Amino acid sequence: xxxxxxxQGFRLGGCFCGIKESKKNDLALIVSDTPAVAxxxxxxxxxxxxxxxxxxxxxxxxxxRGVVLNSGNANACTGTQGDQDAATMCRxxxxxxxxxPESFLVLSTGIIGEFLPMPVxxxxxQALSSQLGESEEHLQQAAQAMMTTDTFPKIDQRSFALSNAxxxxxxxxxxxxxxxPKMATMLAVFVTDAALDQAEAHAMLKRCVxxxxxxxxxxxxxxxxxxxxLLANGKACPEPIAPLDYELFEEQLLAGCQRLAKSIAEDGxxxxxxxxxxxAGLKSEEDAQQIAKTIANSALVKTAIHGADPNWGRIxxxxxxxxxxxxxxxxxxxxxxxxxxxxxxxxxxxxxEVSEAIRNQKEVTLRLKFSEGDAATTFWTxxxxxxxxxxxxxxxx
Numbered sequence: 001x002x003x004x005x006x007x008q009g010f011r012l013g014g015c016f017c018g019i020k021e022s023k024k025n026d027l028a029l030i031v032s033d034t035p036a037v038a039x040x041x042x043x044x045x046x047x048x049x050x051x052x053x054x055x056x057x058x059x060x061x062x063x064x065r066g067v068v069l070n071s072g073n074a075n076a077c078t079g080t081q082g083d084q085d086a087a088t089m090c091r092x093x094x095x096x097x098x099x100x101p102e103s104f105l106v107l108s109t110g111i112i113g114e115f116l117p118m119p120v121x122x123x124x125x126q127a128l129s130s131q132l133g134e135s136e137e138h139l140q141q142a143a144q145a146m147m148t149t150d151t152f153p154k155i156d157q158r159s160f161a162l163s164n165a166x167x168x169x170x171x172x173x174x175x176x177x178x179x180x181p182k183m184a185t186m187l188a189v190f191v192t193d194a195a196l197d198q199a200e201a202h203a204m205l206k207r208c209v210x211x212x213x214x215x216x217x218x219x220x221x222x223x224x225x226x227x228x229x230l231l232a233n234g235k236a237c238p239e240p241i242a243p244l245d246y247e248l249f250e251e252q253l254l255a256g257c258q259r260l261a262k263s264i265a266e267d268g269x270x271x272x273x274x275x276x277x278x279x280a281g282l283k284s285e286e287d288a289q290q291i292a293k294t295i296a297n298s299a300l301v302k303t304a305i306h307g308a309d310p311n312w313g314r315i316x317x318x319x320x321x322x323x324x325x326x327x328x329x330x331x332x333x334x335x336x337x338x339x340x341x342x343x344x345x346x347x348x349x350x351x352x353e354v355s356e357a358i359r360n361q362k363e364v365t366l367r368l369k370f371s372e373g374d375a376a377t378t379f380w381t382x383x384x385x386x387x388x389x390x391x392x393x394x395x396x397x
Contacts, residue, residue, distance in 0.1 A: 005136075005157045005159075005170065006138075006168075006191075007167075007191050007192050007193040007236070008193040009032055009033045009233045010031065010032055010134070010191050010231075010233065011031050012028065012138055012139065013029060013132040013142055014027060014142040014144055014145030015027055015028075015127065015141065017070075017120050017124025018117060019070060019071070024147070025071075025144040025147075026145055027128060027145055028067075028069040028070075028146060029128050029132060030067045030142060030172075030189055030231075031066035032064070032233040033233070034233050035062065035063040035064065035233070036062075036064050036231040036232055036233035037060070037061070037195075037196050037234075038058075038059050038105065038230070039059055039060045039061075039201045039229070039230050040056070040059045040105075040228060041206055041209045041227070041228045042055065042056055043225065043226035043227070045224050045226075047076070047224050048224055049075055049076035049077075049078075049082070049112075049225040050075045050078060050082035050085065050108075051108045051225065051227070052224070052225060052226075053083065053086075054083070054087060054090065054105070054106055055105045058105060059229070060198045060201070060202050063100065064103055064104070065094070065097060065104060066093060066097065066231075067107060067189055068089050068090060068092075068105075068106050068107075068125060069145065069146060069187070069189075070089070070108050070109075070116070071108075071109050071148050071174070072109075072148065073110040074109055074111060074112045074224065074225050075108040075115075075116050076108075076113065077112055078113065078114070081115055082116075085116045085118055088118060088122075089104075089106045089121060090105070091104075092121075092126070096129035097129060105229060107227055109146065109174060109225055110148050139155065142172060146172060146173070146174035149176045150174050150175065150267055151267055153172075154172065154175070154263045154264070155172055155173075156171040157171075158255070158256060160252055162241050162249065163242045163244065163245055164242060165194070165237045165238070165241075167194040167237065167241075168192060168193050168236065169191075169194070169249075169256060170191055170192070171188060171189070171257070172188065172189050173186060173189075173260040173264070174186060174187050175264035176264065176268060186228075187226070189228075189229045189230075189231070190205075190228070190231070190253065190257075191230075191231045191232075191233075192230070192233075193232075193235040194232055194236060194237055194241055194249060195232065195239065195241055196230075196232040196249075197240055200246055204253060205228065205230045205253070208254045209228050209257060211254060211377075212254065212260070212261040213228060213257060213264075215261065215289065215377060215378060216262070217380075261380060262380050265381060268382035271382035271385060271387075272306060272385060273305050273306065273382060274364070274380065274381075274382055275305055275382060276363065276364070276365045276366070276378060276379070276380055277292045277295055277296055277365075277379040278366070278367045278378050279291050279292045279370070279376060279378075280368070280370070280375075281370035281374070281375075282372050284373070285376070287372070287373075287375065288376055289379065290323070290324050291322045291324050291368070292378075294322035295318040295322075295366065296381035297381070298318040299384055300314045301315055302382070302384035303383070303384050305358060305364055305384075306383035306385050308355045309355065309358075310335055310349070310351055310354040315366060315368070319368060326370045327370075327371055327372070328344055329344040331344070331368065331369070331371075332368070334367040336358055336361065336365060337365070338353070338354045338357065340354070
């Protein structure tokens, strides 16, 4: 592993090219020195941005050299011009690095329905291509170039030993609002110097995304651009990782995905609380996620959390309309570790004590236990504040 923590054989960087009025970084490149296995998961919105359509057509693949990314403009709902611009961004990056055609992927995030300013993007790609590196500064530049309303760059780095090599895994992510599976409004790129089988990598990434980025919701709005990519160039491995190593690799990938997913909730616009919803005792993980997501998207639950109101009825009733069958008499609810509801009725609790436990902590935990099975999930959301409404009302204008 290089001392800066970037996986072997990868270089990256970011710059301001002219998209954002703020003059903050708005263009990034992540490049592998050799062709990499690349897989992705994408938004399930029927309205898909041009970059999503291009990446879906090119992945899975064994011959991807890198990713070009812009922020400040989503290149969504831009018709055939948007498709052409996404392809042009890739072509410009391919030419800059002497790569084969269709060996780059593209990500875009920002305002929907505006055409990309291609002249400044072309100049930016040409200039940035000679400025990539592996330092902490290069890493921060690339992470910052992904940001829109994010208040901090989101990075995860980890190193671990497999049976035939020590490998490195790094993830970059953006996301703060307009968050709702599947998938939440976010972009993420993971790169590793492990050698991964294409089919194994694709299945593994999907499982990890389902248990991380698809378990975070701020207001339930499904985006047009959501993408998670995983690139593996095998630089640290003399040969593909052993079958038994995939379990360990997946544990590390899941941990990275979950850490970045939670950071999205922590960065929710104008929020004062991050809410962890733990649901257990359902027949399937899908059932548990459906109940958790329904609670997470309830404006009444979210406003109660913001007001430090231990209103257990909003939580229980949200679970009840999630359209997942369960025995109402076998439900237990804890808020911040305090038992509020059990066996179909409230229990005696000190409302002021629970209110203070909510008010004085940035992180709030809701724990629901059912009696239908052994499946469980963890889900993340935020409270709903007047500041959140103001920021999103003013986003475009």
